[in-house]
Amino acid sequence: MKDETDRGGDEAAVADRRDGRPSERAAAAQTPSDRSATFYVPHGPDFGERELSQAVWRGWRRRCPACGTGPMMKNYLKVRDSCTVCSEELHHQRADDGPAYLTILVVGHVMAPLLGAAWAAWRPDPAVLATVFAIGTVSASLWLLPRFKGMMVGFQWAKRMHGFATDLVTTAAKGKEESA
Numbered sequence: 001m002k003d004e005t006d007r008g009g010d011e012a013a014v015a016d017r018r019d020g021r022p023s024e025r026a027a028a029a030q031t032p033s034d035r036s037a038t039f040y041v042p043h044g045p046d047f048g049e050r051e052l053s054q055a056v057w058r059g060w061r062r063r064c065p066a067c068g069t070g071p072m073m074k075n076y077l078k079v080r081d082s083c084t085v086c087s088e089e090l091h092h093q094r095a096d097d098g099p100a101y102l103t104i105l106v107v108g109h110v111m112a113p114l115l116g117a118a119w120a121a122w123r124p125d126p127a128v129l130a131t132v133f134a135i136g137t138v139s140a141s142l143w144l145l146p147r148f149k150g151m152m153v154g155f156q157w158a159k160r161m162h163g164f165a166t167d168l169v170t171t172a173a174k175g176k177e178e179s180a
């Protein structure tokens with residue numbers, strides 16, 4: 001539980017910095033208890049927790065995780081800055097090389113045993129084997145890569161990772177001002 005809270009705090013701090021706000025100065029002006037209250041990202045059903053499996057499934061279909069309708073990608077792999085249908089901000093995503101890692105992990109673990117099995121079963125001409133597997137591996141990778149990227153963006157959106165938590169931080173700050 002404590003771990004969750006700490007991580008939420010870190011992400012909020014990152015989101016704060018991305019906003020271009022001078023978090024160091026702001027933090028210095030506050031007492032330690034104020035600081036933890038500001039950087040804490042509220043989570044749970046009362047704060048609009050997002051459904052993970054739905055968001056990941058929508059990402060697999062390369063749709064916006066918020067509405068499930070708008071296309072997530074522009075061209076092949078570029079994530080849109082915001083959804084064309086519901087205007088949900090998607091530029092907060094930090095999939096980085098995660099999708100490539102997942103693609104290699106899956107394609108490698110499927111193709112390597114298949115290569116061995118095909119050789120053991122049919123002893124094809126090596127040129128034929130190499131050609132078939134080269135085409136198969138490249139096709140599978142190109143098919144999976146944008147889908148894994150969509151899944152990762154959906155995951156980050158549902159978990160309010162990175163800048164996806166910005167609205168919560170703003171809401172929390174507003175609520176704090178009102179209660180003060």
Ligand SMILES: [Zn+2]
Pocket residue numbers: 064065066067068069070083084085086087088
């Ligand atoms: Zn949308």
